[in-house]
Amino acid sequence: MTMEDLRFPNWITLAMGVTLVAMPWILPSLTLASEILVLATGALSCTLLLGSVGLLSFGQGLYFGLGAYVSAILIRDFAVGAMAATLAASVAGCLVAALAGLLIVRRQGVYFVMLTLAFAQMGFFLALAFPKLTGGENGFGNVTRTTVAFEQLPLSNPLLLYGFLALLCFGAFAFVQRIIASPFGSVLNAIRHNDSRAEALGYDVRRFKLAAITIAGGIAALSGAMNTLLLSFVPLSAIDVESSERLLIASLIGGVGSPLGAFIGAAVLSAMSDFLSPIWPRWSTIVAVLLIVTVLFLRDGLLGLGRILRRRPKDALNG
Amino acid sequence: MSAQVLTFGALNGVGIGMIYFILSVGLTMIFGLMQFVNFAHGAFYMVSAYAAFAVAQWTGSVLPALLISPLLAAIFALVSERVLLQRTYNLPHESQILITFALAILAQESMTMIFGTLGKNVPVPEVFSGVVILGGFVYPSYRLFVVGVAAAVAVSMWVAIERTRFGAVVRAAAENPEMVGLLGFDSRKVFMAAFAFGGALAGLAGALAAPLRGVEPLMGREALAIAFVVVILGGLGSFSGALLAALLIGITQSLMSMIWPGGAHLMIYGVMTVILAFRPAGLMGRA
Numbered sequence: 001m002t003m004e005d006l007r008f009p010n011w012i013t014l015a016m017g018v019t020l021v022a023m024p025w026i027l028p029s030l031t032l033a034s035e036i037l038v039l040a041t042g043a044l045s046c047t048l049l050l051g052s053v054g055l056l057s058f059g060q061g062l063y064f065g066l067g068a069y070v071s072a073i074l075i076r077d078f079a080v081g082a083m084a085a086t087l088a089a090s091v092a093g094c095l096v097a098a099l100a101g102l103l104i105v106r107r108q109g110v111y112f113v114m115l116t117l118a119f120a121q122m123g124f125f126l127a128l129a130f131p132k133l134t135g136g137e138n139g140f141g142n143v144t145r146t147t148v149a150f151e152q153l154p155l156s157n158p159l160l161l162y163g164f165l166a167l168l169c170f171g172a173f174a175f176v177q178r179i180i181a182s183p184f185g186s187v188l189n190a191i192r193h194n195d196s197r198a199e200a201l202g203y204d205v206r207r208f209k210l211a212a213i214t215i216a217g218g219i220a221a222l223s224g225a226m227n228t229l230l231l232s233f234v235p236l237s238a239i240d241v242e243s244s245e246r247l248l249i250a251s252l253i254g255g256v257g258s259p260l261g262a263f264i265g266a267a268v269l270s271a272m273s274d275f276l277s278p279i280w281p282r283w284s285t286i287v288a289v290l291l292i293v294t295v296l297f298l299r300d301g302l303l304g305l306g307r308i309l310r311r312r313p314k315d316a317l318n319g
Numbered sequence: 320m321s322a323q324v325l326t327f328g329a330l331n332g333v334g335i336g337m338i339y340f341i342l343s344v345g346l347t348m349i350f351g352l353m354q355f356v357n358f359a360h361g362a363f364y365m366v367s368a369y370a371a372f373a374v375a376q377w378t379g380s381v382l383p384a385l386l387i388s389p390l391l392a393a394i395f396a397l398v399s400e401r402v403l404l405q406r407t408y409n410l411p412h413e414s415q416i417l418i419t420f421a422l423a424i425l426a427q428e429s430m431t432m433i434f435g436t437l438g439k440n441v442p443v444p445e446v447f448s449g450v451v452i453l454g455g456f457v458y459p460s461y462r463l464f465v466v467g468v469a470a471a472v473a474v475s476m477w478v479a480i481e482r483t484r485f486g487a488v489v490r491a492a493a494e495n496p497e498m499v500g501l502l503g504f505d506s507r508k509v510f511m512a513a514f515a516f517g518g519a520l521a522g523l524a525g526a527l528a529a530p531l532r533g534v535e536p537l538m539g540r541e542a543l544a545i546a547f548v549v550v551i552l553g554g555l556g557s558f559s560g561a562l563l564a565a566l567l568i569g570i571t572q573s574l575m576s577m578i579w580p581g582g583a584h585l586m587i588y589g590v591m592t593v594i595l596a597f598r599p600a601g602l603m604g605r606a
Contacts, residue, residue, distance in 0.1 A: 056416060056417075103599075106599040110555065115547075118588060118591060119588070121588060128585075129581045282428045284424055285429075288424035292422075295417045295418055
C-alpha cells in the first residue's frame with residue numbers, strides 16, 4: 001500500500017474512469033472489453049480481502065455464482081429490471097457471505113483458506129443438486145437483456161451494455177478505493193499487519209473481518225450479475241471452484257496492493273484467454289507459471305513490476 | 320429402507336471413508352511436521368490415478384498399479400519439493416498455498432495434455448472382481464480389499480510414527496528442526512522423506528479410487544476439497560481426528576447416495592457446516 005491509496009478520489013480514480021471510457025475504442029472487441037469489466041469487478045473482492053485484511057479466499061466464486069443465478073432468476077422468471085436485479089444480487093451476496101463468514105472467521109490462518117474453498121465447493125454441489133432452480137449442468141438460459149434508466153436504454157445494444165457494466169465496475173472500484181482510504185480501511189490494514197496488536201488496541205478483529213467478508217461477497221455477487229447481463233446465460237461453471245480461482249488469480253497477477261491491480265490482472269487474464277485459448281487450450285499452464293513467478297519474485301504483481309522499474313537505486317537498497 | 324440396505328450403504332461408506340482417510344492423512348502429516356499447507360495434495364492423488372490407468376492399459380492388470388502409482392506420486396512429490404516447494408519454507412502460509420496451487424494447475428494441465436479432457440475407466444483388479452458373501456450380505460470384494468489396505472496403512476503409520484526410531488526423529492524434527500540438526504540428523508532429509516511419504520499416501524488413495532470412480536482431470540480438485548473437509552473437522556496434524564472425520568463423511572456420502580443421489584456430495588459439506596455451527600473447532604475440539 002502506498003500513500004496514493006490513502007487518498008480518495010485520487011489520480012488513479014480518474015485514470016480508471018478514462019480507461020473505462022476509452023476501452024471499447026482501444027480493444028479489438030467490445031466483448032473482450034466487457035469481459036474485463038466483469039472479471040475486474042470480481043477480482044476486486046479478492047483484492048479487498050487479501051490486500052486490505054490479509055485474508056486469502058479461494059471461495060469468491062461462490063458469491064459470483066450466487067449473484068449470477070439470483071440476477072438471472074429475477075430477470076427471467078420475475079421480470080425484474082437489470083438495475084434492480086443487480087442490486088438484489090449484491091444484497092444476496094452480502095447476506096450469504098455474512099452467514100458463511102460467521103462460521104469461517106471463527107477459524108484462523110490455514111483453516112480459514114480451507115474453509116473458503118470448502119464452502120465454494122458446497123455452493124457448486126448446491127447448484128448441481130437443484131437443477132430445477134439453476135438448470136444444473138445445462139446452465140440457466142434465456143435471460144433477456146432488459147432496459148435500464150426507466151426503460152430508456154435497451155441493454156441489447158452492446159455499447160449501451162458496455163456502458164452499464166462500466167458504470168457498475170467503476171462504482172465498485174471507487175467504493176473499494178474509498179474503503180481502503182477510510183478509517184475502517186486503516187483498521188483492516190492494521191489487522192493485516194498484526195491482528196493480535198489490533199485486538200490489543202481494542203478493535204474487535206473478528207467483526208472487522210466479517211464486515212470485510214460481507215462487503216467482498218457483495219462485490220463478487222455484483223460481478224456475477226454483470227456476467228449474467230453479458231452472457232444472457234448462467235453456465236454451471238459460474239459457481240465452480242475454477243470460478244473462484246479465476247477471480248483470485250486475476251487479483252494476484254495484477255497485484256493485491258491496490259484496486260488498480262485487480263483491473264490490470266483482469267485485463268491480462270481476459271486478453272490471454274481471448275487470444276490463447278483458440279491457439280492452445282492448455283494455456284492455463286502459462287497462468288500457473290505466471291502465478292509462481294508473481295509469488296516468488298513479484299510480491300506486488302504486475303503493478304509491482306512497474307514500481308520496481310521506476311524505483312531509483314537508492315530506494316532499491318532500502319527495500 | 321430395510322436394515323440390510325442400510326448396512327450395505329454403511330459398509331460402502333466405510334470403504335469410501337477409508338480412501339478419504341488415506342488421502343487426507345498425508346496432508347495432515349505434512350502440515351503437522353512442517354507447518355506446510357499443500358494445495359497440490361489433490362494433484363498427487365490425480366496423477367497417481369492416471370498412472371494407474373496407464374499401467375492397467377500397459378499390463379492389462381491394475382494390481383501392479385497399486386504399487387507403481389504411489390511410487391510415481393512419491394517421486395512427483397519429491398521432485399516438486401526439491402525444485403520448487405523447499406524455496407517456500409521460509410515464506411508465509413499464503414505464499415506456500417499459492418505456489419502449491421499453481422503446481423496443482425500445472426499437474427492438471429499436463430495430465431490433460433497427455434490423456435485428454437475426457438474421463439477414463441479403470442477396471443477392478445481381476446482377483447477382486449467378484450463378490451464376497453458375508454452372512455447374508457453380498458459385498459463387492461474390491462471394496463473389502465480397500466478397507467483392508469486402508470486399515471493396514473493406518474496401523475503401520477501409527478507404528479512407524481509412534482514406535483520406531485525414524486518416527487521419533489520425524490516427530491522431533493517437527494518440534495525443533497534446529498535441535499535435531501545439531502544432533503546430527505539432516506532435517507532437510509526428514510522433510511523430504513515426509514513429502515515423499517505424503518505423496519505416496521495420496522497416490523495410494525488415487526490408485527485405490529481409480530477403479531471405483533474413474534479417472535478425470537478435475538478429480539484432484541474434488542479430492543483436495545474433501546481432504547480439506549476431513550482436516551477442518553478432524554484438526555490439522557491429528558491422526559485419529561482424520562480417521563473419524565473421513566469415516567463420518569464417507570458414510571454420509573454413501574447413505575445419501577441411496578436416498579438422494581443428486582445431493583450425496585452436497586451432504587458432505589452440509590455435515591461440515593452443521594458440525595462447525597455447533598463445534599467451531601471441529602470434532603476433536605482442539606486447534
